[in-house]
Amino acid sequence: MVMLPLYRFISKTIAPWFIQQTLAERIKKGKELPERIPERKGYSSRPRPEGSLIWIHSASVGEAQIALTLIKNITKLRPEIKFLVTSVTVTSGQMLVKQLPSQAIHQFIPFDVPQWVNKFLDTWKPNLAIWIESELWPNFIEAVHAHNIPLLLINGHLSDKSFKRWGFARGFIRPLLEKFSSLMVQSSEQVQRFKSLGGVNPIATGNLKFAAAPLKCDLKKLKEFKSIVGNRPFWVAASTHDGEEISIIKAHQRVKKSFNNILTVIVPRHPERGPTLKAMMKQYGLKVACRSTNDKLLNTDEIYLADTLGELGLFYNAANIVFVGGSLISIGGHNIIEPARLNCAILHGPHMHNARSVSVLFAKAQGSLEISDEQTLAEAIESLLRNESLRNTLAKNALRVAESEDQAMTRVIKTLNPFLKNL
The missing domain is CATH 3.40.50.2000 (Glycogen Phosphorylase B;)
Incomplete structure (x- = not known):
């Protein structure tokens, strides 16, 4: 349990300085869009829409394709719901901007810095948070829980490398996984992996990449x-x-x-x-x-x-x-x-x-x-x-x-x- 407070301290004090030093290089390499850097620090570039808002986080292109299909299916049941979709990579962000429906907004997710995370959550005030696949950001998980926002993981997947790494830090990952309201994972093998790390009642729902629509083209x-x-x-x-x-x-x-x-x-x-x-x-x-x-x-x-x-x-x-x-x-x-x-x-x-x-x-x-x-x-x-x-x-x-x-x-x-x- 010592690891979590240490992570919070480092991410609150040292990480912002370090991130600032690396941003220029990330922009040069095409890993960040300069005009959207404020979003990575918790500032919104769009106003929050009125009504119920579901926040869906998809790290890169593959997860973004799942997010698009998920939005389509939820909208069939609840057409009045609005969506905030976040991503990490420039490629996924540009794809989402082009393909998201009118009731959805894209933002780049902030770095996992407590003050930036809280600014993001205080601005958007999502009613439900859905993360796709393997994004497990400690400060975000803690803050979402503190804001009383139900947090769900869908298409959960831990690679061999991630599973082995988390296996050496069970005391770190267990309290984070316990804060998820539901863990929907890809397979029975993934159920066992999440359970062994402290996940509460993970269920195998299958691989959502099979449900994603075929890739579009011009x-x-x-x-x-x-x-x-x-x-x-x-x-x-x-x-x-x-x-x-x-x-x-x-x-x-x-x-x-x-x-x-x-x-x-x-x-x-x-x-x-x-x-x-x-x-x-x-x-x-x-x-x-x-x-x-x-x-x-x-x-x-x-x-x-x-x-x-x-x-x-x-x-x-x-x-x-x-x-x-x-x-x-x-x-x-x-x-x-x-x-x-x-x-x-x-x-x-x-x-x-x-x-x-x-x-x-x-x-x-x-x-x-x-x-x-x-x-x-x-x-x-x-x-x-x-x-x-x-x-x-x-x-x-x-x-x-x-x-x-x-x-x-x-x-x-x-x-x-x-x-x-x-x-």
């Missing part, structure tokens, strides 16, 4: 991209991280020996890495077109670097073959449900520990292929390019898995109902 831009690519064979490497692009480049070079006009589309997880990636690819003698700088994609270009925000849906809609990144290195993998919903044949690496239960479902249904390095990646791409039947079967199996596991939202809404009735 149909005009999709038509334009398809027209430019024409009949060229191409594949998409999505949500890639530093350390993976080298393997993707080498896989591209191997595939090119059999398909000399192959186009590889790379969508980095962090678009701000675009200039660095472009320079690296040119060092390998590759012809690169960069989307963020509006480079015209030519037939002679080998790599299309899609370093833009919120366009993953466009490339999933266009593609037949998708490699999902964060899985060739120990990031833990990213969302393979999104390309599955858009009829893609899916490849991923061996490091899927952040989405283990999902990847197991897909593997059992033969809805994805696991590769281990640039050689097996290249071999899989060549095989899928040559064999349309294999490609279609893989995509069909993946879609079947995605559609068969979509009852999680129904279970979540059923659990939410008593809390909604009190608003």
